[in-house]
Amino acid sequence: MAVYKKTYRPYDGGLTSSWTRFLVIPRYAFEDLHRSRFLTIFFIASFIYPLICALIIYVQHNISALNLVGMPGANRLISINVTFFMSVLGWQSMLALFLASFIGPGQVSPDLANNALSLYLARPFSRLEYVLGKLSVLVILMSLMTWVPGLLLFGLQGYLEGWSWVVDNASLALGLFVGAWIWIVVLALLALALSAWVKWKPVAGALMFGVFFVAAGFGAAVNGVQRTKWGHLLNISSLIGNIWLRLFEGDAHTTNGAVFFRVAQGEELPPWCCWLSLAVLCLVCLYMLARKIRGVEVVR
Amino acid sequence: MDPVIELDGLEVRFGQRVILNRLKAALTGRSIGLLGPNGAGKSTLINTLLGFHKPAAGTARIFGRDIRTHAREVRSLVGYMPENDAFIADMSGVRFVRLMAELAGLPREHALERAHEAFFYVGLGEVRYRALGTYSLGMKQAAKLAQAIAHGPKLLFLDEPTNGLDPPARVRMIQLIQEIRDRGDLHLILSSHLLRDVEECCDEVLILKDGKVAALCNLEEERRANRNFLEIETRGGPNGCFLEAMEKLGCETAPGAQGRVKLILPDGLEVRRLYQVAAEQNVQIRRLSHKRDSLEDIFLKAMETANGRL
Numbered sequence: 001m002a003v004y005k006k007t008y009r010p011y012d013g014g015l016t017s018s019w020t021r022f023l024v025i026p027r028y029a030f031e032d033l034h035r036s037r038f039l040t041i042f043f044i045a046s047f048i049y050p051l052i053c054a055l056i057i058y059v060q061h062n063i064s065a066l067n068l069v070g071m072p073g074a075n076r077l078i079s080i081n082v083t084f085f086m087s088v089l090g091w092q093s094m095l096a097l098f099l100a101s102f103i104g105p106g107q108v109s110p111d112l113a114n115n116a117l118s119l120y121l122a123r124p125f126s127r128l129e130y131v132l133g134k135l136s137v138l139v140i141l142m143s144l145m146t147w148v149p150g151l152l153l154f155g156l157q158g159y160l161e162g163w164s165w166v167v168d169n170a171s172l173a174l175g176l177f178v179g180a181w182i183w184i185v186v187l188a189l190l191a192l193a194l195s196a197w198v199k200w201k202p203v204a205g206a207l208m209f210g211v212f213f214v215a216a217g218f219g220a221a222v223n224g225v226q227r228t229k230w231g232h233l234l235n236i237s238s239l240i241g242n243i244w245l246r247l248f249e250g251d252a253h254t255t256n257g258a259v260f261f262r263v264a265q266g267e268e269l270p271p272w273c274c275w276l277s278l279a280v281l282c283l284v285c286l287y288m289l290a291r292k293i294r295g296v297e298v299v300r
Numbered sequence: 301m302d303p304v305i306e307l308d309g310l311e312v313r314f315g316q317r318v319i320l321n322r323l324k325a326a327l328t329g330r331s332i333g334l335l336g337p338n339g340a341g342k343s344t345l346i347n348t349l350l351g352f353h354k355p356a357a358g359t360a361r362i363f364g365r366d367i368r369t370h371a372r373e374v375r376s377l378v379g380y381m382p383e384n385d386a387f388i389a390d391m392s393g394v395r396f397v398r399l400m401a402e403l404a405g406l407p408r409e410h411a412l413e414r415a416h417e418a419f420f421y422v423g424l425g426e427v428r429y430r431a432l433g434t435y436s437l438g439m440k441q442a443a444k445l446a447q448a449i450a451h452g453p454k455l456l457f458l459d460e461p462t463n464g465l466d467p468p469a470r471v472r473m474i475q476l477i478q479e480i481r482d483r484g485d486l487h488l489i490l491s492s493h494l495l496r497d498v499e500e501c502c503d504e505v506l507i508l509k510d511g512k513v514a515a516l517c518n519l520e521e522e523r524r525a526n527r528n529f530l531e532i533e534t535r536g537g538p539n540g541c542f543l544e545a546m547e548k549l550g551c552e553t554a555p556g557a558q559g560r561v562k563l564i565l566p567d568g569l570e571v572r573r574l575y576q577v578a579a580e581q582n583v584q585i586r587r588l589s590h591k592r593d594s595l596e597d598i599f600l601k602a603m604e605t606a607n608g609r610l
Contacts, residue, residue, distance in 0.1 A: 008421055010485040011414065011452025015405035018372075024402045028395075115386040119447060122350050122380035122457075123404045124372045295352030298314050 021125060025133025026140060033103060033141075042102070043141070046095045050149035053088055054156055056080075061160040080157050082248050083255055085172050088150050089244065090258030093183050096142040097212065103141070104191025105204030107134045112292065113199050121295040131192065131289055138188040147180035175248035183240055186278055189285035196292035212236055229267040236281070237261050239274040246271050301328045302364065304455065304487045305349065307513075309358030312341075312348050319344045321511040322358060327489075329504025329518065331481045334491035335599060336508035342491040343383060345508070346457050350380060362455060376405065379453035381444045383460040383491075389433030394419055396432055397447045404451035411450070418446035422476060438469035445476065456480065456488040462497050470497075477501050499595040507602040515602035522598060528565040533587040534578070535559055542581040549573065559586075 033039050059065055060078045111117050120130055154173050158166035166173075191208060198204040215234045222231030232238040241261035245253045245268070257263045303326040312320040320341045334342045347353050349360055351371040360367045362374045388396055394415045401411035419428040422442040427435070432443060441461065448456055461477065462470045478501055481488055492498050498505060499519070507515040534542065543553045543561065550566035565571070571588070578585050 008449060008480050008483055008485070009417075009452070010454075011406065011410070013410050014407065015376075016402075016407055018405070021403065021405065024399065028399055110388055110390070114389050115382065115384050116388050118352070118382050119380070119386050119400055120403060121352065122375060122378065122382075123400065123451075124376040125403045126372070295350065296347050298353070 018124060022129040022133035023136065025130070026137045029103075029107070029134075029137040033137075039099075039102060042099065043145075046092070046099070046145050047149065049091050049095075050088065050153060053084070053149075053153050057153060057157050057160065080161075082172060085150065085154065085176060086244065086248055086255065086258035088153060089146065089176055089179055090260045092146045092149065093180065093240075093258070094260045096145050096183065097187060097208070099141060099145065100138055100187045100191045101205045101208040104138060104188070104208060105195045105198070105201040107137060108192055108195040108289075108293070109199045109201060109204060112196060117293065118295045127290075127293045130293060134192055135188050138191060139184055142184045142187065143180070146184065147177050150176035150180060171248060171250070175244060179240075179244045179247050182243060182278065186236065186240070186282060189282050189289075193285035193288040196289055223267075229269065232267060232269055233273065233277050236278075238263060239269070239277050242269050242274040243271065243278070303328050303361075304332065304363065305489070306361040306364075307358075308360060310345075310348065310355055310360050311357040312344055312353050312511075313356040319511050320348065320355075323360075323508075323511075323513055325506060325513050325516050327504060327506060327516075329502065330484065330487055331502045331504070332487070332489050333498035333502035333505040333519075334489055334508070335493065335495070335498055335505055335595075336514070337493065337603070340508040341511040342493075342508055343459055344511075346380075346459055346489065346491055349374070350378065350457070351375060377454040379448035379451065379456045379486075381448040381456070381458045381461055383463060385440055386444060387432040387440065390431055392429045393424060393432055393435070393443050393446070394428040397443070397450050400447040401450040406451055414450045414452070415446075418450040419443075421449070422446045423472065437464045438466065441465060441469070441473060442476075445473070449480065452485075454486050456486055458488060458490045460492055461490065462492070462494060474500055495595045495599055505595065505598070507599060509603060515598060517598055519595065528567070528569075529590070530563045530565065530571070530574075531589050532561050532563065532574070532585050533559055534561060534583050535586050536582050536584045542578060542583045545577045545581060546574070549577070 056078055057080055060080060063072070066072055111120065117130075121127060151173060154166075154169075154176060158169075190211060194204045194207050194211075195201075198207060216237060219231035219234035219238070222234070223229060224231075232242075237260060241257040241263045244261060245255070245257050245263055249255065256265055305325075305327040307323040307325045307327075310320055310323040311318065323345070334345065336342050344353060348355060349362060349367055351367060351374070355368065363377060365374050365377075367374050388399075391399070394412075397415035397418055398408075398411045401414055402408055406414065416425075416428065419425055422445050424439060424442050424446065427439065432440065435443060441463070445458075445461065448458070458477065462473050465473055474497060477488065477490065480486065481501060488501075490498060490501050503520055504518050505516070506513065507517075543555060546553055546563060549569060551569070552564040554562040556562065563574075565574075574588075575585060
C-alpha cells in the first residue's frame with residue numbers, strides 16, 4: 001500500500017524467526033557505528049598489527065623475498081612461536097579494551113535514559129535477548145579484532161609450515177581462541193554493566209579504564225604493603241595473563257605472558273583462583289544487568 | 301463473547317505493598333477504558349499484562365492466553381504506547397519505528413514500509429527523518445502511537461495518550477484513537493484519568509481504586525439503562541402534592557432547589573402522563589430533560605466509600 005493512503009491496517013505477513021531476532025540490535029548498532037569516522041578509522045587501524053604479522057610470517061617463509069631486499073638469512077632472526085602469537089593476542093586485546101571503552105557505554109545507557117526499554121520489552125523480545133543483542137555488538141567487533149586475525153595468522157603459518165606444525169602447535173590455536181573469548185566476555189559484560197549503571201557515556205568509558213588500571217594499581221599497592229601476591233586478584237589483566245599462560249603453554253611455561261598481560265615471575269596465581277575471580281566478576285556484571293534491564297523500574 | 305482480558309484474582313505486590321488486590325473481571329469491549337485516580341494501579345495493571353511485573357497471586361488472560369505461561373505470545377499480540385517519554389533520542393523517527401517493528405518480528409522490508417505508513421498515519425510524515433530528540437511533546441506522543449501500531453497488533457495499550465497535549469493535538473490524538481477503534485481490526489485499552497478521553501473513545505470502563513475493581517460497566521448499556529431518568533423544572537403549585545402523585549404512579553423522586561425535580565419513571569409509564577399529573581396539580585413543567593449518568597457520575601459513584609465519602 002502506498003504511504004499516502006493514510007489509514008491503519010493490520011499486518012498479516014510473515015514473521016522472522018524468534019531465535020535470530022536479537023541480531024536486529026547489532027545490525028542497527030553497526031549502522032550507527034559506521035557513521036562515526038573515528039570508530040571506523042580506529043577499527044580499520046586495529047588490523048595494521050595483524051597485517052604486519054602476516055607479512056612477517058610470509059617473509060619468514062620466503063627466502064627469495066629476503067634475498068631480493070638484500071637480507072639473506074634474516075628469517076633466522078624471526079621465530080614464529082608462542083611469544084609471537086601471545087604478542088598478537090596481547091596487542092589486539094588491548095585495542096579491544098579501547099574499542100569496548102568507546103562503544104560499550106553507548107549500548108544500554110541511551111535506552112535507559114530515554115525509557116526505551118519498556119518499548120523493547122513490550123514486544124516478543126526478552127531481557128535475555130536484549131542483553132544478547134547488545135553483547136553481540138561488542139562480541140562481534142572484538143572477535144574480529146582478536147581471535148579471528150589470530151587464527152588467520154595461525155592458519156597462514158600452518159599453511160606455509162606444513163600440517164605437522166599445525167598438529168604440534170594446536171595449543172596455540174586453542175590459546176588464541178579460548179583466551180580471546182575469555183577476554184571478550186569479561187570486557188563485554190563489564191562494558192554493558194557499566195553502561196547500564198552510569199548513564200553518562202564519558203564517565204562510563206572512563207570507568208572502564210578505571211576498573212582495569214586503578215584496580216591494578218590498588219592491587220599492586222596491596223602486594224607492596226602486605227608483601228603478598230594476592231593483590232593481583234584485583235588486577236584483571238594479570239588474571240587474564242595467568243589464564244593465557246596456562247592455555248598457551250600449560251604449567252611448564254617458558255614466557256611470562258603476553259604483552260600488556262604479563263605475569264611477574266614467581267607471582268603466578270593458582271589457575272582456579274583466576275578462573276574463580278573472573279567468574280565472580282562476570283556474575284556481578286550479570287547481576288548489575290539483571291537489576292537494570294527491566295521494562296519498568298519499580299520503586300518499593 | 302470471549303473476553304479480551306480476563307483478570308483472575310490478579311495480585312501484584314511491590315515488597316509488602318499490595319498494588320493490585322485480587323482483581324477479578326472479564327473485559328469484553330472493543331475499546332476499554334481504564335480509569336482511576338493517581339496511584340489506583342492503572343499503569344501497574346498494564347505493566348503486569350505486558351509481563352513487566354510478576355503477579356504475586358492469580359493471573360490474567362489476554363485473548364485466552366495466560367500472561368504467566370504465554371508471556372511471549374501475549375506480547376506478540378499487543379502494541380504499547382507508554383505514559384512517559386520512551387524513544388532513542390538520536391535516532392530518526394522512522395528508523396526507530398522500523399527498529400521496533402523488526403523487534404516485533406516483521407521482516408526488515410515490511411518493517412520499513414509499515415514504519416513509513418504509521419508515520420504518515422499519525423501525521424508525522426514530513427518529520428519522519430528528524431531525530432526523535434528534536435520532536436515536540438505532541439510529536440513524541442504521535443511517534444509513540446506510530447511505534448505501537450506499526451506491527452499491526454490485535455490489542456493496543458494506550459497509557460495516558462493525551463498527556464501534555466495542547467487542545468488541537470488532543471483532538472487529533474482522540475480522532476486517531478477513534479479511527480483505529482472504528483476500523484474494528486483491534487481492541488484497545490485506554491488508561492487515563494481524563495474522563496472525557498475515556499467517554500469519547502471507550503465502550504466499556506474498568507474503574508480501579510486502591511488497587512481494587514471499583515466498577516466495571518458497559519457505557520452503552522449504562523446509557524440505555526438510564527433512559528427513564530428525567531430532570532424537570534416546575535413552576536406554579538406546591539411541588540409536594542405533585543411529587544406525591546408521581547410516587548403513587550411508581551416514580552422515584554428527588555426534589556431539588558428552585559422547583560427542580562429528578563425522576564425515575566417506572567417501565568411502561570409514558571412521559572405524557574407526567575404532564576397530565578402536572579396539569580391536575582396546577583404545576584407547570586417549564587423544562588424537561590432526559591438525564592443520563594455521565595461517566596463522571598459513574599466514576600464518582602465508584603469512588604464513594606461505604607460511608608458515602610470520596
